[in-house]
Amino acid sequence: MAVYTPVNAxxxxxxxxxxxxxAVVSFKGIAEGVENTNYILQTSMNSYILTLYEKRVNPNxxxxxxxxxxxLVHKGVNCAAPVQDKSGNILQNLCGRPAALISFLPGLSIxxxxxxxxxxxxxALAEMHEAAADFDLTRKNALSVNGWQELVTQCGDRADExxxxxxxxLLEEMAYLKAHWPTGLPEGIIHADLFPDNxxxxxxxxxxxxxxxxxxxxILVYDLxxxxxxxxxxxxxxxxxxxxxxxxxxxxxxxxxxxxxKDALSILCRGAAFRFLLSRLYDxxxxxxxxxxxxxxxxxxxxxxxxxQAVENPSxxxxx
Amino acid sequence: MAVYTPVNAxxxxxxxxxxxxxAVVSFKGIAEGVENTNYILQTSMNSYILTLYEKRVNPNxxxxxxxxxxxLVHKGVNCAAPVQDKSGNILQNLCGRPAALISFLPGLSIxxxxxxxxxxxxxALAEMHEAAADFDLTRKNALSVNGWQELVTQCGDRADExxxxxxxxLLEEMAYLKAHWPTGLPEGIIHADLFPDNxxxxxxxxxxxxxxxxxxxxILVYDLxxxxxxxxxxxxxxxxxxxxxxxxxxxxxxxxxxxxxKDALSILCRGAAFRFLLSRLYDxxxxxxxxxxxxxxxxxxxxxxxxxQAVENPSxxxxx
Numbered sequence: 001m002a003v004y005t006p007v008n009a010x011x012x013x014x015x016x017x018x019x020x021x022x023a024v025v026s027f028k029g030i031a032e033g034v035e036n037t038n039y040i041l042q043t044s045m046n047s048y049i050l051t052l053y054e055k056r057v058n059p060n061x062x063x064x065x066x067x068x069x070x071x072l073v074h075k076g077v078n079c080a081a082p083v084q085d086k087s088g089n090i091l092q093n094l095c096g097r098p099a100a101l102i103s104f105l106p107g108l109s110i111x112x113x114x115x116x117x118x119x120x121x122x123x124a125l126a127e128m129h130e131a132a133a134d135f136d137l138t139r140k141n142a143l144s145v146n147g148w149q150e151l152v153t154q155c156g157d158r159a160d161e162x163x164x165x166x167x168x169x170l171l172e173e174m175a176y177l178k179a180h181w182p183t184g185l186p187e188g189i190i191h192a193d194l195f196p197d198n199x200x201x202x203x204x205x206x207x208x209x210x211x212x213x214x215x216x217x218x219i220l221v222y223d224l225x226x227x228x229x230x231x232x233x234x235x236x237x238x239x240x241x242x243x244x245x246x247x248x249x250x251x252x253x254x255x256x257x258x259x260x261x262k263d264a265l266s267i268l269c270r271g272a273a274f275r276f277l278l279s280r281l282y283d284x285x286x287x288x289x290x291x292x293x294x295x296x297x298x299x300x301x302x303x304x305x306x307x308x309q310a311v312e313n314p315s316x317x318x319x320x
Numbered sequence: 321m322a323v324y325t326p327v328n329a330x331x332x333x334x335x336x337x338x339x340x341x342x343a344v345v346s347f348k349g350i351a352e353g354v355e356n357t358n359y360i361l362q363t364s365m366n367s368y369i370l371t372l373y374e375k376r377v378n379p380n381x382x383x384x385x386x387x388x389x390x391x392l393v394h395k396g397v398n399c400a401a402p403v404q405d406k407s408g409n410i411l412q413n414l415c416g417r418p419a420a421l422i423s424f425l426p427g428l429s430i431x432x433x434x435x436x437x438x439x440x441x442x443x444a445l446a447e448m449h450e451a452a453a454d455f456d457l458t459r460k461n462a463l464s465v466n467g468w469q470e471l472v473t474q475c476g477d478r479a480d481e482x483x484x485x486x487x488x489x490l491l492e493e494m495a496y497l498k499a500h501w502p503t504g505l506p507e508g509i510i511h512a513d514l515f516p517d518n519x520x521x522x523x524x525x526x527x528x529x530x531x532x533x534x535x536x537x538x539i540l541v542y543d544l545x546x547x548x549x550x551x552x553x554x555x556x557x558x559x560x561x562x563x564x565x566x567x568x569x570x571x572x573x574x575x576x577x578x579x580x581x582k583d584a585l586s587i588l589c590r591g592a593a594f595r596f597l598l599s600r601l602y603d604x605x606x607x608x609x610x611x612x613x614x615x616x617x618x619x620x621x622x623x624x625x626x627x628x629q630a631v632e633n634p635s636x637x638x639x640x
Binding site: 010024027028029030031032040042047106107108109111201203 | 349424426429430522
């Protein structure tokens with residue numbers, strides 16, 4: 001949520017000279033993206049986002065991320081696309097960082113999604129899954145079951161600093177998820193971070209999905225489980241079954257779920273809540289004083305995890 | 321340099337409905353403006369800046385600031401202008417803050433100004449002084465001699481935490497400036513904060529001056545003295561007399577300086593260096609842990625003050 005790497009006027013002019021996008025008219029750092037530096041750049045031709053990839057992004061993953069965005073745009077998905085320079089390259093180096101010029105996606109993210117937004121999200125997610133099916137690169141999900149075990153170990157005894165008894169809760173849940181994590185479900189490329197701030201709407205219609213920097217290969221319905229956590233709980237912590245229903249129905253208008261996928265929804269939602277609980281707890285325990293990133297409280301995802309643990313039937317998510 | 325007040329999609333849509341500017345297409349918080357929250361807003365018609373005034377701006381000053389910007393634009397000065405809503409109002413309330421929609425000024429600020437930029441700056445500054453001459457509101461400069469005395473008192477003994485001997489330096493300089501501050505020089509509206517980040521260039525030409533939130537009535541040449549401090553020193557701390565000369569020559573193409581004004585240049589430069597030394601020292605001594613603002617080191621302005629103290633003849637600033 002900050003400009004980590006300043007780029008000055010001379011540097012941006014020299015950088016943009018490598019593209020066929022006209023002359024720079026305006027260039028401002030924006031408070032978007034938790035992990036990278038983003039600028040909004042207006043040229044005599046159009047608006048763009050210039051992203052400089054900071055240290056939490058592995059440069060080796062960038063061909064996957066940028067290639068995926070490019071692939072999705074060519075398949076008709078509304079997402080921002082990397083722009084080619086005059087030599088056809090999309091990945092650059094600017095101010096010592098890997099960098100890419102990205103097309104500008106209009107729209108605004110919605111803080112408090114309504115039922116209709118959940119339906120549109122489900123549909124867009126399924127369209128993205130289908131469109132990505134023939135993308136030829138793959139990326140392992142570093143934040144799946146094995147990755148969680150690492151985070152559990154790193155948080156260790158300190159978990160109880162966030163909440164008494166949290167360490168035990170993490171160990172028990174980790175053991176449960178390891179023992180019950182589903183296999184044999186349809187896999188493919190998932191977005192893996194489709195929170196409301198990564199989904200744009202304009203005039204009441206979903207206008208695009210952004211921020212593919214957690215995208216990876218994993219169980220497709222796990223992506224839906226992440227959205228269930230991020231979109232279908234109310235501010236007071238209650239799960240809104242109507243929103244869950246709309247999310248699932250929107251998804252199934254494009255890609256119907258199998259019985260096995262529906263049965264796995266509860267454990268996948270547990271896993272998704274666990275994944276965000278762990279990463280938030282880790283960031284919370286390892287806050288850097290004076291850092292420009294706002295650390296999110298892990299409590300929200302403890303409560304969500306407990307909700308999913310108590311689910312006995314997938315109909316509680318709105319499945320019909 | 322941060323988004324202090326979040327505004328969500330529903331709030332911005334409701335706000336913009338009060339204007340004839342089309343529908344909101346995009347809305348992003350930007351890292352511009354040290355004291356206020358700024359968003360870049362794109363509508364179906366144009367780009368705008370939405371500013372929410374945070375607690376360091378006195379709401380009673382806003383009619384002066386916004387009225388001045390409006391006045392300057394109507395006089396042909398390149399600056400951002402507040403946009404009227406459907407009822408003709410420019411000052412609004414949004415999310416509990418005074419707020420204004422401002423036209424979008426193209427251009428980029430330059431980190432390392434060259435001679436030519438200093439010449440253009442001098443010219444634009446004089447044009448602004450002339451254009452503001454018939455603006456009918458006034459605002460006292462809270463950061464002139466009396467205001468400095470208050471900051472010296474507030475920093476007190478703690479000044480030596482920044483540099484040994486700084487307290488004595490401040491007391492001596494304060495006494496000197498009080499005793500020698502010039503009177504009878506032409507006064508008018510000054511920008512009072514015309515650092516390189518508040519001046520935009522495009523295609524090598526100055527495209528506008530922004531951020532009028534320190535503007536006030538004071539000695540006109542004091543504005544030039546602020547620019548002398550902010551634009552004519554090199555990164556290594558050396559004063560660049562060529563840049564000083566270009567700045568003055570640019571200014572004099574529009575508004576020639578009197579002999580009295582030239583003679584006062586040195587003390588006005590001392591005063592300007594003292595003013596920024598004091599405010600930076602105050603902010604440095606009163607840092608809020610975790611605050612999103614980057615506090616600037618006072619050392620830079622201690623060195624600049626010492627340079628001006630040693631000046632014996634205004635020709636050392638490039639006057640010919």
